[in-house]
Amino acid sequence: xxIKLSQVSKKFVIPPSRSSFTLFRALSGVINNFAAHKTIxxxxxxxxxxxxxxxxxxxxxxxxxKSTLLRIIAGIYKPTSGIFQSEGLDVSGxxxxxxxxxxxxxxxxxxxxxxxxxxxxxxxxxxxxKIIELAELSEFTNxxxxxxxxxxxxxxxxxxxxxxxxxILLLDELVLAGDGKFREKCCKMILxxxxxxxxxxxxxxxLGIINELCDNTLLLDKGKVIAFGKTKEVINSYLKLLGx
Amino acid sequence: xxxxDRKYINLVRxxxxxxFKLRDQGTFLGFIWTLLHPFLMLTILFMLFSKRxxxxxxxxxxxxxxGIIQWNFLSAGTNEGLKxxxxxxxxxxNVNISRIAVVLSSVLxxxxxxxxxxxxxxxFIVFSGLGFSPVIxxxxxxxxxxxxxxxxxxxVLSCLNVYFKDAGHIWNILLKIGFFTTPIFYSIPMFISxxxxxxxFLNPMTQLMIFARQIILFKNPPALINMLFVFVxxxxxxxxxxxxFKKLEDGIMERL
Numbered sequence: 001x002x003i004k005l006s007q008v009s010k011k012f013v014i015p016p017s018r019s020s021f022t023l024f025r026a027l028s029g030v031i032n033n034f035a036a037h038k039t040i041x042x043x044x045x046x047x048x049x050x051x052x053x054x055x056x057x058x059x060x061x062x063x064x065x066k067s068t069l070l071r072i073i074a075g076i077y078k079p080t081s082g083i084f085q086s087e088g089l090d091v092s093g094x095x096x097x098x099x100x101x102x103x104x105x106x107x108x109x110x111x112x113x114x115x116x117x118x119x120x121x122x123x124x125x126x127x128x129x130k131i132i133e134l135a136e137l138s139e140f141t142n143x144x145x146x147x148x149x150x151x152x153x154x155x156x157x158x159x160x161x162x163x164x165x166x167x168i169l170l171l172d173e174l175v176l177a178g179d180g181k182f183r184e185k186c187c188k189m190i191l192x193x194x195x196x197x198x199x200x201x202x203x204x205x206x207l208g209i210i211n212e213l214c215d216n217t218l219l220l221d222k223g224k225v226i227a228f229g230k231t232k233e234v235i236n237s238y239l240k241l242l243g244x
Numbered sequence: 245x246x247x248x249d250r251k252y253i254n255l256v257r258x259x260x261x262x263x264f265k266l267r268d269q270g271t272f273l274g275f276i277w278t279l280l281h282p283f284l285m286l287t288i289l290f291m292l293f294s295k296r297x298x299x300x301x302x303x304x305x306x307x308x309x310x311g312i313i314q315w316n317f318l319s320a321g322t323n324e325g326l327k328x329x330x331x332x333x334x335x336x337x338n339v340n341i342s343r344i345a346v347v348l349s350s351v352l353x354x355x356x357x358x359x360x361x362x363x364x365x366x367x368f369i370v371f372s373g374l375g376f377s378p379v380i381x382x383x384x385x386x387x388x389x390x391x392x393x394x395x396x397x398x399x400v401l402s403c404l405n406v407y408f409k410d411a412g413h414i415w416n417i418l419l420k421i422g423f424f425t426t427p428i429f430y431s432i433p434m435f436i437s438x439x440x441x442x443x444x445f446l447n448p449m450t451q452l453m454i455f456a457r458q459i460i461l462f463k464n465p466p467a468l469i470n471m472l473f474v475f476v477x478x479x480x481x482x483x484x485x486x487x488x489f490k491k492l493e494d495g496i497m498e499r500l
Contacts, residue, residue, distance in 0.1 A: 012498055023408035075340045078494045092251075097338040103266055115258035116341050118251040172338075 003050040003073060003089065003168075003199070008082035010043040010068050010223075042068040044223040045082065052167075053197040055190070057214030057231060059207065059238055064220040066203040070096045070172050073201065089167045089199075093117035096172040098157040102146040106137055109145055110160055117164040127163050134185070135159035155182060162189050168199045174209060187212055207235055255342065259349030263324070264356055278357055279364065282312050289429045297430040303374055303461055309365055310456050311428035317358040318394055318449060319419050324350040325398020326405050326412055333500045343493050347402045351395050362387070369460065377463035385471065386455045393448055393478050396485035403492040406499050426450050448474060448481075 015037055043065045050056050058066045071077045072084055074094040093116045101109050110131055114124035132138050135155040137148075145153060161169065169190070190200055190213050204210055210217060210231060217234040219227040219241070227237045268274040286309055290298070298304035328350035329336065329343065336343065369376065404411040426449045436444075444450050451474045455466045 015499070022410040023404065023414055024410055026408065071337075076337065077497060091340055092342075094340040095338060099335055099338050101262065101335075104262060108262070108265075112258050112262055115251075115255045116339060118255070120250070120254060 002052060002087070003048070004083075004085045005046055005048040005072070005079075006083045008043055008046045008048075008072060008079045008084055009041065010065075010072060010077060011080040012040045012042055014038045014040060041223050043072070043079075046220075046223075046225055048218065048225075048228070050199060050201065052199055053194060054216065055194055055200040055202070055214045057210035057217035057234075058201065058203040058220065059205070059210060059217060059234070060220035060226075061242075063222070065223040066220060067096065067172055068223075069218075069220065070170050070201065070203055073168070074170055090118075091168065093164075093166075094168060094170055095157075095161050096170050098154050098173075100145045100153050100157055103144065105142050105144055106132075106135075106148075106156060107141045109156065113160045114164060117166070119164060131156075131159045131163045134163065134189075136182070158186060162186070162193070165193060165198055168201065169193060170201050172203045174202055174204045174206065183209075207238070211235060252342070252345065256345050256349050256352065259345055260352040260356070263350050263353035267324075267353055267357070275357070275360060279361065282309070282316050282361060285312050285316075293429050301431055303372060306365075306369060306372060306374060306461060307431075307457060308429055309368060310460060311426075311453050313358065313361045313365060314390065314453055314456060315423060315426065315428050315449065316361070317354065317390065318397075319423075320357070321351050321354040321394040322397045322401060322415065322419070323412075324354050325394070326401040326415060328398070329402040329496060329500070330405055336497065337500050343496075344399070344489065347398050347489075348395060351391075351398050355391055355394075359387075365460075374461070376460075379459050379463050379465050382459050382465055382471075383456065385475075386452055386459065389471075389475050389478050390452050392482050393452075396478070396482040399485045399489040403489060403496050406496040407492075422447070422449065427453060448478060 046065075046069065058069060060066055068077065072079055073086070073091075074096050075086070075091045076094075076096070093113075095113075101112060104112070107128075110128060111121070111124055114121075114127070119127075132141060135152075135158070137152060137156060140148070140152075145156070148156070158171075161171075187209070193200055200213065202210060202214060214231045216229060217227075217231040218225060219234050219238050221241065226241065227234045268277065286305070289308055289312070290305055293308075294304050298308070301307050325347050328347045331350075332346050335341065336346065366376075401411060401415055425443070426447055427444075432444055432450075451470070455471060455474075458464060458466045
């Protein structure tokens with residue numbers, strides 16, 4: 001069981017804007033500004049292999065393709081070219097960024113995400129208390145998520161994904177809102193997941209947390225793999241890249 | 245097939261309840277608000293037409309109400325379906341979730357309202373002294389065909405709406421045209437030219453309204469061959485729309 005990417009590229013076509021792109025124009029043949037469509041190569045021939053139970057960090061400057069890579073691993077995007085394989089891994093329901101449903105309560109969020117992860121009502125009930133406890137939100141379970149602070153929402157989403165994790169845990173832009181105690185608890189849980197042979201992939205600008213949690217790290221820049229290997233060495237080359 | 249998977253059913257159910265709540269229907273009062281629209285339509289159309297277009301139609305109020313409720317489901321269902329993908333953009337971009345489930349659940353949320361409206365219609369029928377006949381057991385089949393039709397249209401519209409900003413406007417204009425060319429508040433004239441007749445009967449909504457009215461009002465079963473024909477036609481439409489959706493779904497993810 002492993003995740004394998006060979007020569008994976010992802011190209012995005014950026015239309016001028018959706019507002020200038022209307023069905024009326026398409027049907028009347030007025031679209032002659034195809035030149036205005038820019039293409040962006042978000043990932044450029046990325047080769048990568050992640051084994052079961054491994055933890056991988058992804059670092060790189062803004063716009064280097066970290067999120068795109070995670071979305072390809074999560075099965076949200078299909079690669080434009082190249083082969084992506086995730087044999088024997090259940091990627092349904094995989095979440096990359098912090099997502100909440102704002103209009104419903106914390107409790108309903110937990111049940112909805114449980115269903116997205118493929119859990120039955122009974123299984124969610126069993127995990128419910130743990131999630132609330134980890135997120136430290138036991139007082140607000142019936143509050144709508146939109147009234148929570150950003151830190152609370154992040155804790156909720158993080159607690160849900162870590163408690164419902166199947167084979168892989170993906171975390172994009174992990175910030176962990178500065179709260180030292182919560183951060184420590186999260187790190188502990190992620191390390192625990194690794195012991196349980198789950199694959200953990202983190203994309204972050206927080207080099208400290210990458211250093212703490214990841215065996216290997218991938219450095220991306222403008223969609224290209226700049227370095228891949230032991231976390232310490234890759235972080236060093238990243239610092240060098242930033243320095244120049 | 246994936247659709248019959250327990251996990252998938254569970255997901256669609258939870259998403260449907262979520263959408264239903266969002267439509268402000270989690271509460272009793274919310275439901276009253278949405279009932280207001282069809283009954284306002286009923287009152288206006290009844291006052292306008294009961295002496296003219298409705299002349300000669302027995303139980304014109306029930307006749308109207310059946311048409312309004314059925315049309316309302318088509319219009320509200322496809323409009324929710326149309327917006328479904330765009331509205332769930334932040335979730336779809338970051339969670340690996342079945343996109344069909346997203347469209348399906350927004351339509352099903354409207355379907356629940358449709359069923360509730362049908363129950364209210366049932367109350368009207370009892371109240372008006374019309375009563376039910378055993379033929380009513382055929383009604384769920386008509387309801388099912390309409391549900392499949394609304395899902396099919398929504399699948400395609402939800403994608404088009406990502407590509408084209410005016411898809412919603414154009415669809416609503418088509419719906420307005422449909423409202424007047426479907427026998428909602430009038431009955432199809434007995435003697436009309438052949439092309440007009442063909443135009444009427446190519447409209448699946450016309451067929452579905454004829455079926456529902458035959459079952460409820462006239463208490464005699466529609467010709468089985470007609471119902472089967474419409475059912476098969478809608479199945480073909482569904483298959484086509486599903487294929488279009490599958491073709492477009494990866495592309496829309498990049499544009500969300």
